[in-house]
Ligand SMILES: Nc1c(NC[C@H](O)[C@H](O)[C@H](O)CO)[nH]c(=O)[nH]c1=O
């Protein structure tokens with residue numbers, strides 16, 4: 001039975017239990033400059049936790065969920081970080097790309113019990129995307145990695161409590 005974990009005592013991304021954890025990073029390089037910032041932030045957060053990152057690149061956000069599923073089946077990863085940027089255009093395709101990638105990733109994370117940080121930006125303009133991607137600004141890539149690491153620390157704490 002896992003004792004209730006209060007938010008202020010939840011494991012943190014820098015939890016020593018994360019050292020050596022294998023983090024799968026799947027990035028969609030639809031916009032290179034934005035992808036560069038998201039990836040830099042995510043890799044910095046993973047390195048700060050002394051975890052190991054494997055980076056895979058796909059064309060667009062819609063390809064991220066399938067790539068995650070394929071790689072989780074093919075390899076052994078402790079957590080996943082998804083990175084990308086969806087900018088609204090003239091048609092409803094934005095809703096498909098943004099909504100379906102998010103839904104598929106959420107389903108993967110819950111069904112497979114795999115910690116997953118979603119760093120796919122869904123924005124109206126490139127300026128909004130850059131402000132959120134830039135490490136020196138909102139650093140959403142780093143935030144997505146820290147979210148995945150935080151849930152991984154929680155998962156490891158829960159597994160440890162179960163085996164006591
Ligand atoms: N418009 C954006 C896309 N569109 C492409 C899709 O993600 C996908 O690659 C295509 O539909 C083929 O399956 N992707 C982004 O990541 N960002 C966008 O703004």
Ligand SMILES: CC(=O)[C@@H](O)COP(=O)(O)O
Pocket residue numbers: 086087088089090091092093094095097
């Ligand atoms: C989010 C998208 O897929 C977007 O690039 C599509 O643009 P459009 O709706 O103008 O075709």
